[in-house]
Amino acid sequence: MYIRQRRHAVPKRRYELGGGVRLELGERTLIMGILNATPDSFSDGGRHARVDEAVRHALKMAREGADIIDVGGESTRPGFTPVPHEEELRRVVPLIERLRLELPEMPLSIDTYKFETARAALQAGAHIINDIWGLRLDSRMADTAAEFGCPVIISHNRQERDYEDLVPDVVSDLQGSVEIARAAGVAEENIWLDPGIGFAKTHEDNVALMGSLSQLAELGYPVLLGTSRKRFIRDTLGLPVGELIEGTAATVALGIAQGCQIVRVHDIDAIRKTCAMTDAIVYGPR
Numbered sequence: 001m002y003i004r005q006r007r008h009a010v011p012k013r014r015y016e017l018g019g020g021v022r023l024e025l026g027e028r029t030l031i032m033g034i035l036n037a038t039p040d041s042f043s044d045g046g047r048h049a050r051v052d053e054a055v056r057h058a059l060k061m062a063r064e065g066a067d068i069i070d071v072g073g074e075s076t077r078p079g080f081t082p083v084p085h086e087e088e089l090r091r092v093v094p095l096i097e098r099l100r101l102e103l104p105e106m107p108l109s110i111d112t113y114k115f116e117t118a119r120a121a122l123q124a125g126a127h128i129i130n131d132i133w134g135l136r137l138d139s140r141m142a143d144t145a146a147e148f149g150c151p152v153i154i155s156h157n158r159q160e161r162d163y164e165d166l167v168p169d170v171v172s173d174l175q176g177s178v179e180i181a182r183a184a185g186v187a188e189e190n191i192w193l194d195p196g197i198g199f200a201k202t203h204e205d206n207v208a209l210m211g212s213l214s215q216l217a218e219l220g221y222p223v224l225l226g227t228s229r230k231r232f233i234r235d236t237l238g239l240p241v242g243e244l245i246e247g248t249a250a251t252v253a254l255g256i257a258q259g260c261q262i263v264r265v266h267d268i269d270a271i272r273k274t275c276a277m278t279d280a281i282v283y284g285p286r
Contacts, residue, residue, distance in 0.1 A: 072111035142184035156196030217259025
């Protein structure tokens with residue numbers, strides 16, 4: 001009964017993203033495939049830094065069942081070195097332009113906290129902004145989302161791990177980011193939330209937050225969960241980054257049961273099967 005209640009706690013929404021690109025939330029879990037156009041990703045080691053290589057990987061993810069492809073031009077692993085937005089643009093804009101040709105019906109998101117990159121990516125054909133700083137690092141990001149009328153993924157993050165009470169603090173921070181979006185004119189249906197697993201959180205914080213995701217879903221916004229190959233899974237299992245499919249799948253199933261509607265992952269085929277089985281329980285057989 002508890003799991004079935006989660007089904008009714010999440011909104012159903014249909015999006016017309018332009019150019020014939022559509023997205024529907026609330027009927028099943030959507031899978032966002034990670035496409036890192038970076039030379040220093042913690043997970044794929046820069047294997048997709050060249051446009052042709054990245055496009056081939058995107059096509060593979062699409063064949064395996066990705067519903068959205070998330071393009072990033074800067075690694076955000078712990079201790080990452082920021083890159084200028086000019087370099088980020090050099091990495092992502094040609095890739096997005098190619099993807100729009102190769103996968104014309106695929107929704108694309110741009111993983112960036114720089115408004116210049118977000119704007120250029122949207123102009124190049126991206127449909128969604130994915131901001132790991134939850135619109136707090138640069139107020140112009142919220143203005144950009146409002147201007148383009150696109151969905152924006154608001155992730156939880158902090159400069160310091162100065163929590164008084166972890167889960168209520170995360171909820172409060174996300175509510176503050178929602179208010180930033182609203183004040184800028186972002187439409188209510190275009191606000192998506194991300195608990196920010198792995199960002200400004202200890203191992204214990206991440207585990208505790210994973211058990212409390214339903215509190216985010218109950219805010220009434222779509223929730224995206226990004227746990228794929230994250231350090232807290234590696235530390236829990238004592239395994240290298242290439243052996244974390246089962247650990248990631250466990251977090252995905254738990255997230256879906258608590259109301260998460262989108263999962264951001266590397267291993268599309270395996271996680272598609274995880275989602276299908278979990279959805280059969282949460283949403284009922286299709």
